[in-house]
Amino acid sequence: MNTAPLVHRHRTAMVRHTLSQPMSLAVRHGLVKEGITVFDYGCGQGDDLRALTAAGVEARGWDPHFAPHEQVVEAEIVNLGFVLNVIENTAERQAALERAWSISQKALIVSVMIVGAVPLDGLRPFGDGYLTSRGTFQKYYQHAEIRAVLARAVGVEPVALAPGIFVAFRAPEDEQEFLLERRRGRRSSTSGYATGRSRKAVIARPELHERIQAALAAMAEFALRRGRLPHAEEMPSSVHDVLARERVSFARAVDTCVASTLDCDAFEQAGRDSREDLLVHHALGALNRTKSAARPSPSMVRDIRTHFGSQQQLAEEALEYLHALADPTRTVAAMRECADKGLGALDEDQRLLINAERLEQLSGQLRCYAGCAIHLSGEVDDGHIVRLEPMRKRLTIFRLTNQKDAFPAITSSVAVDLRRQDVSLRNEDRVLVRKSVVFGMSARSKQRKLELEKAKELGICSERAIIRRS
Ligand SMILES: C[S@@+](CC[C@H](N)C(=O)[O-])C[C@H]1O[C@@H](n2cnc3c(N)ncnc32)[C@H](O)[C@@H]1O
Incomplete structure (x- = not known):
């Protein structure tokens, strides 16, 4: 008998010592602050909520596993943080997105895991994602894909905050205000937001992004050149030396790069440029029957996976490109x-x-x-x-x-x-x-x-x- 595997969604919720990336971005961009109401839909273990409440923000949340008896109520800002990517059922994903939007009075922040953030080797394909060894499901979205999913569900074009993280505003005036402030470079500090989880005392020392600045600059340069985040093996040894010296994992460095160094608009543009470069390259390769086009390098394979999902999709779009040339x-x-x-x-x-x-x-x-x-x-x-x-x-x-x-x-x-x-x-x-x-x-x-x-x-x-x- 072919039974569906049991997916333990709640196992994806991690213990957080600091604000999650989307919540931290919301604070830095002034979307979340004292006087604003927040609802965390799919709040996991509730560490974001504890940090916000301690900092004077009126924050509530609900989670089917960790806080099933909490009421789902309207709030100015609603966060749907890394929830869609753990749901294996597409109809349920859509329902969660629609419900989160329905309770947001001002804006909805949606974040998902994106392709390229973690290696997929050894994961078992399941539905449109993968099953992990811990019995959880993960769908890795393309940045443009989650943008389109969100736009379709809420009926407005969302604004990217970071790769895989978007905010959709109800009122165009609020969106304009936000964009203007962002352009002006105004950022609020997140230092007053502690999750309350105990941690060993830390001696005051430079912040992480300052300590590994050289590595972050190299990562951001790569990301803006190829329109995707780098893999460990794509970074030179000088980057790994900095990370080893500061005892920082590659994944954490990538997260820090996204949160502190990478210019999100430029990254999106780089993604679009990179996509078009691949299309031109592939279309010309097909037209001129270059054999090497069929043998992309490992980095190109990652580019293709990030920007097209598959080689097949790229081939189809390149063919459409060639048809357009005949017109x-x-x-x-x-x-x-x-x-x-x-x-x-x-x-x-x-x-x-x-x-x-x-x-x-x-x-x-x-x-x-x-x-x-x-x-x-x-x-x-x-x-x-x-x-x-x-x-x-x-x-x-x-x-x-x-x-x-x-x-x-x-x-x-x-x-x-x-x-x-x-x-x-x-x-x-x-x-x-x-x-x-x-x-x-x-x-x-x-x-x-x-x-x-x-x-x-x-x-x-x-x-x-x-x-x-x-
Ligand atoms: C990766 S965790 C994220 C938790 C939290 N937002 C964070 O960023 O720390 C995913 C959470 O989504 C919750 N979840 C699963 N299905 C859900 C659904 N249909 N609606 C809302 N949350 C759901 C899980 O219980 C889990 O706590």
Whole structure:
């Protein structure tokens, strides 16, 4: 008989000597303070509640195992801390989220374990998560996944506080106020919040984040480069030396990095960038049939797991990317967006001219388009400008004789025909008349003025950036 394993959810509740990370962030950002009511939904052993109450905050909580007889009541701030990830039943997860939101008058803070925080080796897959050797269940969310789950359940876009930790506000004014304060860098101290659990007396010494600052900086640098938290083996020995000297575990250092060092907005952006880089890389690999694309490094495997969940999901999304390339209207729409951001000049024939050095700043779809062509033509070095011509399925690379000239001359070009998979060289006799736009110079630059005068002199009011020499 196939019986479902018994999951001991309460075993996930730990003894806390300090505030939990979401509660600590709520205090630091001024969401939780004296005079504000708090409800901890799924409060575990209640250490957060004890610390808040001792600090003068009116805090109550409920937990199906540790505090089943407490009443579930409304409060300004409701915390659903690391609860969703221990529930193996998806309908029950949803019910817990909805109930927590229903009792929150001002804001709901939701935190979950995220992919990458702990190694998954040796865990037994179960449902959409894993069973641990202690008989507990853990689902590891992707940061973007829990954001979407929360947004769908509460009907507002949540704000990220840290990886896997979000706050959803009921009133847009409260959210704006919070964002402004955060931007101003205002932070409250959590030092008055003790859980009351006895601990050996500690001699006053620098705080943990000060003692392991060098290690935290390296971890944050990695996190902002790859859009995910590092694994122990991805950090250099200098980081491990610092941690060993200070007797700090790697997992604790990662937690400290998230709470004290990592800029959450920048981390989210890094996640999005990293995701797009992987898509472009994979799409180009599939298109050019590079064998190495099928053999990602261990770090890339972690990137893929974090940003896509699986290799299969990445492959499907990359395929969708390639389909989009076959549709010129989608490519043109992407080009218009890039041109509006000041990335190159779009002309009336729906062609985008851009400095080759700025190709990497294009959106993923356009990087794919350019990547396909450049795979055929070979690398493009500095001193070139590139024209994307999706309506004709072409890309042309122009060589500038002297980039420093106000109107650089073009004497040769390489045209890549994506339909015929062919490359042809041509002699040209043209000039670049809109260098300021192609190179993204300021609208008030001297160059822009020169170009306007030149256009008047030539009697041209066209959008063309390159014209034939008469
Ligand atoms: C990992 S602990 C987190 C406890 C506490 N929030 C903290 O951060 O220390 C997860 C808690 O969720 C509780 N729990 C399990 N199912 C729940 C449900 N359906 N609704 C609310 N809490 C639940 C468990 O009893 C457990 O105490």
